[in-house]
Amino acid sequence: MLTAEENALLTRVGPGTLMGDLMRQYWIPVVQSTELAAGGRPKRVRILGEDLVAYRDPAGRAALVSELCAHRRASLYFARNEASGLRCVYHGWQYAPDGRCIDQPNERPESNFQDKVTLPAYPCADRGGVVWAYMGPASAPPELPDLEWARVPDAQRFVSKFWQGCNWLQALEGGVDPAHISFLHGILDARDAAARRALDSAAAGFGFAAQLERAPHIEVADTPTGLLLGARREAPAGRYYWRITQYLLPFHTMPPPEVGEDPLLHAHVWIPMDDDQLVNWCVSWHPTRAITPDEIAEFHAGSSIHVTTYAAATSEAYGDIRPTATRANDYLADWEAQRTRKFFGVPGVGAQDKAVTESQGAYDRSLERLGRADVGIIRVRKRLLEAALALRERRIAPPGLDAASYRVRPGSVLLAKDAPWVEGARDRLIATTS
Ligand code: FES
Ligand SMILES: [Fe+2]
CATH class of the missing domain: 3.90.380.10 (Naphthalene 1,2-dioxygenase Alpha Subunit; Chain A, domain 1)
Incomplete structure (x- = not known):
């Protein structure tokens, strides 16, 4: 038996919660490796209360970013999967796999606004037929678990x-x-x-x-x-x-x-x-x-x-x-x-x-x-x-x-x-x- 408070602490996993913070210290399975084709369509996933899209870039690297575009929150599930990253179909903003906004084709060429915009993004790695993600705060993720x-x-x-x-x-x-x-x-x-x-x-x-x-x-x-x-x-x-x-x-x-x-x-x-x-x-x-x-x-x-x-x-x-x-x-x-x-x-x-x-x-x-x-x-x-x-x-x-x-x-x-x-x-x- 737990107190109601302990029950809540153990079961809630969103950003900023006690258990959510603990889980974000570890590598997390996202999808099976075969679910993402190089250059293929992104997949919606939801992990620890966060709506995300997983995709594999044309070079074959798996990536995981927030589902909603930083501009006006259109879904990147519909995005174009281009060589440098996902491009939102609403106004064409493009994001590198690490979340940096690298193109804003609806802004004037002299604008540097894109340098101020990032999308939440999490490092990914393939191992054992699974795409894993690290959603934690460390700049260098821990090693993948040797299961x-x-x-x-x-x-x-x-x-x-x-x-x-x-x-x-x-x-x-x-x-x-x-x-x-x-x-x-x-x-x-x-x-x-x-x-x-x-x-x-x-x-x-x-x-x-x-x-x-x-x-x-x-x-x-x-x-x-x-x-x-x-x-x-x-x-x-x-x-x-x-x-x-x-x-x-x-x-x-x-x-x-x-x-x-x-x-x-x-x-x-x-x-x-x-x-x-x-x-x-x-x-x-x-x-x-x-x-x-x-x-x-x-x-x-x-x-x-x-x-x-x-x-x-x-x-x-x-x-x-x-x-x-x-x-x-x-x-x-x-x-x-x-x-x-x-x-x-x-x-x-x-x-x-x-x-x-x-x-x-x-x-x-x-x-x-x-x-x-x-x-x-x-x-x-x-x-x-x-x-x-x-x-x-x-x-x-x-x-x-x-x-x-x-x-x-x-x-x-x-x-x-x-x-x-x-x-x-x-x-x-x-x-x-x-
Ligand atoms: S909502 Fe994505 S580019 Fe405008
Ligand atoms: Fe069982």
Whole structure:
């Protein structure tokens, strides 16, 4: 439970807000690299409450500028993408990718007014099939985070994203809530083998252990850049099965894979569009092999973290990643399946998460009742508030501005009952691709 004031501090992300200032310290995913063609049409995006357009100049460099022209606020979504920068179609003003106004063809040639005009613009970089932007105040942005999924060859990674109609924090909190998978993504009867095989979450590696022991013992350990969340369940031969989630400030989570042969790894990046909507970035990767066609088919079928079934695209910000499953159509729930087989009748792991987190509405955390199973959520909020307040009040740089601190993996491991879990799992929580 939080006070109403803490709730507001954690959830509001616009310019000048506590959490908005913290997030602007980090590189932020904007669009997938393939969405921007060199010299092609700009795309509207909305990030941290700011309306922007992303584009790629004819030389292939990605750029991100404020959507509204500095002259009389016409949309640069309609702009001409020319060699030196976007040119507004209303009166022809042109802006370099760094936001400088470099031409005002409706002013007399002797005018130097253009030297006094700039448009908000943010540095961009392509990595891992994603265009990232730095929206912060530093003149030299930090290094891009060395996330393993962004470092492996393209064939070893699958990236998708979908729009969610709720505040970013409640969506992220689902990613640090190891207990919910036994219910929201689970089946009614753990002994029902056919239902277990058909489980939406099987392909996501959420596994069957979670069906058999629904109230795992949960521990949390601080790391320099975030948290490890360990969910411990009984395993054969006097061991424990530990499923370990990574949380990395401010908006990265990595759910644990299934223990075993050759599991895919998964990650989310939870990027606020504003206080009421977010883009849920979903990534699956493998450190050493290509993603197979069968795995990609599973991603598109919704039997994993990915949601790729979208409603008809619009040109509004992220208007091409709105899932067909919405509140208004009950997220396409199969109520008969919910009555007889599944804990929740909505098909697809990502759609299940979307349905419940959107159902929380404008989530008032002063009214919630947290239990022991919510320890991860409590600690994430604490880390975020501490980092944001230290930045604002003492100008202390937040954790994670060095690239190397993101070289981690989630993990699942069988350990002897007396083995310390963080020590015992340490080797498999380190990313080896760099
Ligand atoms: S509004 Fe853009 S040039 Fe006039
Ligand atoms: Fe979930």
